[in-house]
Amino acid sequence: MNLIEELAWRGLIQDITPETEEQLNKELTSGYVGFDPTADSLHIGNLVPIMLLTHLQRSGHKPFALIGGATGRVGDPSGKTQERQLLTTEIIEHNLASQKKQLEQFLKFGDGPTDAEIVNNYEWFKKFTFLDFIRDVGKHITINYMMSKDSVKNRLESGMSFTEFSYQLIQGYDFYYLNKEKNIKLQMGGSDQWGNITTGIELTRRMGGGDTFAITAPLVKKADGTKFGKSEGGNVWLDAEKTSPYKFYQFWLNATDEDIENFIKVFSLLSRSDIEKLIAAHVEAPHLRLLQRTLAEELTLRIHGAHALEMAIEASSILFGNATAENLKKLSERDFLDVFQGVEQVEVARSLIEAGVDIVEMLSEISGFLSSKSEARRSLKENAISVNKDKVGEDYKVSASDLISDAYILLQRGKKKYFVVRAV
């Protein structure tokens, strides 16, 4: 199966330029994807373009990840309804450095012909003067052409700065430059990048460069129409500091049946036949949630490593299995900490707990787990609160006998929301 066939069955092709497949079959082709330094970590939405690069490399071509030191200074208007706030140079530099480190873990780097490289477009833009740019580059593309792009058209009513209007030209020049200097012939990205990419192709052609090609992937969608990649806490990040491995694992495990088939095709590196077998098995016995488990394990392993995965699984089985207070109390302090590293924690004076604390106080003012006493009472009335996995009522008092490993108390609201109190 060649790259195009592979991407197609995974549902990763939205648009593709003519003869791209012929080009890929003809020779080892270099391709790139650009990353915008808008945050100091990539999130799971960025995983899609990363997968494009991964598949490119696996099918015997050479991937480049471009980090947008220059484009990040301008701001991509694609998909935005309002002018964007400019980021400071320091923030951009910080974000670039963090993203670069993350990108390095997904691809194979080295000196081989298909080994990945990272480039930063600030390198070739920092010495480019404004006059030179509008003479040498701007002359080749008409305003009319630029205005026909959706990213511009959608903003004609509400307004758009010259800065953002210029964006497509900057990104377009990247393609020209990379084609000329690195013999890169393919640009990939999310479907929102189609306009920018085609500007690049057009520019390269008019500036006398070689033939260039493009593939874009559709936006990942959820069946219920809500945005993919958000959990209660906001974005799901690849940085363990921002989204713990446990939460990351749980995110995938909680995918609905409707979505998971699509997700596993997009994000898993398993072969088509393996995935098809898994899907068939899942349809047979959906309650085993085989697809969710497989994908959650694969991705947690790839991004956070074996130890983090083990802990995420263990934490999950303790929190969602039929663990009881007894099971919990058997955990060593170390295991307890490992298991609950991703769960919010707060320190509470030991003397307070030894004296006995009203559950309402504990949930609200003392721990900050719930935002008010009213909310705490409400939850207790709803039978939603557990202490160390045992349901408790409004008159419960937390005392020293609730301490696990003589130090911890596990508070819980509902099935999925946990909070750890540590006695000090």
Added chain:
RNA sequence: GGGGAGAUACUCAAGCGGCCAACGAGGGCAGACUGUAAAUCUGCUGGUUUCACCUUCGCAGGUUCGAAUCCUGCUCUCCCCA
């Protein structure tokens, strides 16, 4: 510049002198059922010292025993005419 309409809790949206912490819908949270899924049903969704009290209906004043509801001024939004 002239005329008109409106600003209510996370969002939409009722209410037009006391029965209003404020109908309803969506969203969110929780319970039941399940498979840590979906659908469905149920409850909750300002705060507190919780059978009561306090703060909230654009902002600031006023009328009244009593106002989200009436009056005055201000701010903002939308529509129509020039």
